Amino acid sequence: MALARFAAFAEALRQFLYGATGYEFERQAARLRGDLENLFLFMIVGDTIGVPILPPYYALRLVPYVVETLPYWKRRVLRERHPLEHEEFDLHGI
């Protein structure tokens, strides 16, 4: 019982330390990837959110692969943003 409680505490501590150290880099990597995906989807299906981009013919072959992600992508790019939101990683520690 005591050992299990200690193990649970050690696990919580490990998670806390990860949150305070490595998690920021994980989020930064996710954001970099998200930005690239944004650009990619703009090129393929930008017209679905009103951006007048004429995609190349071959982009049509990619559409079936991105259809599932469209609702999430639309919500992400059309969401109202705080002026400093993109700099959220810079806000830390003040």
Added chain:
Amino acid sequence: MDNTLALIIVSAIGIFLGYNYYARRVDRDIIQSNPNKATPARMYMDGVDFVPTNRNVLFGYHFKSIAAAGPIVGAVTAGAIWGWVPAILWLILGVIFMGWASDYSAIVVSVRNDGNSLSATAHRLIAPRTRQVLLLFIFFYLLLVAGAFANLIATVLNDPRVPLGILALAVLGLVGGQMLYRMRTDLLVVTAVTVGGTLLCVLLNADATGPVAGVWKGFNGALNSLAPNGVTSVLDPTRAADQQNVAVSVSFLFWLLALFVFCYLGAVLPIWRFAQPVNYIGFWITAVTLILGGLGAFLAFFVRPDVSAFKLAGFYGFSGNPSFYAAGALQPLWPMLFVTIACGAISGWHALIGSVGTARQIENEQDMLPVGGGAMFTEHTLGVLSLLAIATAANPAGAYFVKFAEGIGGFLNVFGIPAAYGTGIGFAAFVVIVITVIQLVFRIMRVTLSEGLGERNPIFRNIHFGTLISMLATFVLVISGTWVYIWQLFGASNQLMAALSLLVVTVWLAATRRNPTYAAIPAVFMYVTTMAATLVTAYNLYATVFIKQLGQPGHEIAVIGSLLTIAIAIILFIAAVFIGIDGMRAYQRYRETPLEQVPAPGAARA
């Protein structure tokens, strides 16, 4: 009572009672957090902004986001002005009744409003112009924090025990970014190289009589020989009467410019390249100082009672330290204590971060309290530790940060590290913690300038121009000399943001027919207090800095700097008046016609 252990126990009891018997009650009965309710992170999961995250990971992330130089400098300054008793009382009572409420509620409002930021909610609930006013607050907040910190850091860098650690921080920050994102090195290896390397350089330079410090001493001496009487003069009214005319030395100017170069890199390079790894190293240094210093403070009572005993006066009186009223400045306990200690008791900046970043990662509504409130209670311990450091410093005279470093040196001495060496480590740790903050400040300042003025004049969108303008304004503030007033004005702008965030929360509570008392009373208190503090600081600047230097040859930049600071104080005051009027109107409006019905207390927990 006047020893480290007693204060640690009092603070721990305060945290225990505040969290378990007040915060949990509000979370249960008023907010009615419901584990079955889908949070924005679960509803809108996109793998980027909205990511359901484990409670402990998020707690660590949020704590890391809010803990840095603020609680250290505030507690140290307030302790030196009014004594340790008022400082600890405000730290404890502030965090119990206001601090956690502000941080936690900002997250709650965001979670219950589809993950919208505080400014978006203010725009919707209070008035469209509230968002613009918030941006204005943010810009001046940043300018003031940069002015206060840059002055401190340039002064400390001028000390020959410090520069090597900071140079290592800059170089290893660049190396860390390269290793992590380009070479894809394991984080543990990167940590060992960057944090270990910085700590090693800090240790190499920590001995004031050592060879490295000797090199810096010679370097500073050579610089100062270029202009033995200094470059310009400033008046520091907080010093003794015959020492108020302070010459700005060439070496001070050099280290100020070196600091600006450091910050320029942080402001214009991609975030992963420099600012983020530097901040990461800074966090480790903060954590090591916090843990070792905290342990030392705790153990000192048993093994080194001489270190544990307080040397600082408990209470200097309601008018503060005599050096202030001797100079003609007003430092009444109310309202000035409540803005001098901002972070550690309550901070508006936390609410901003919480609503933008943390709230969108909350997996379960019942995580809102441990993450938002818990992190604030934990950050409060950093303020208490800083107060313990200054209270136990061997030399009660001297600059505030010197006393902080001496206090940390005393705590490290408990583990056998020589006091002189420990003080050097305390110095360097202080600089590392603060400098990681300043580089981010300039980065956000240029973004704020771009957002606020970019549409009127495209030149403000240029990252180099925005950064340089921010640095120029900061330079003028720094040369105005009296950093304590700038710090207090920064505290006032921070606390006004806290009042604004609590005001948004109050209006939201009224709009959803919840009892708003727990947020409304702190909102009114902080609003009135910070308005008064803004006026007092403007008077202090006018009476003790501006008018005394006006017309004096060699003091021209100091006059401009103090005038700029007075103008900022007036702008903040006027902006706060607008917010107050709009907030009152919104509160009345939603009391009469709430937005939605909420279930009766208890129903949501079924």
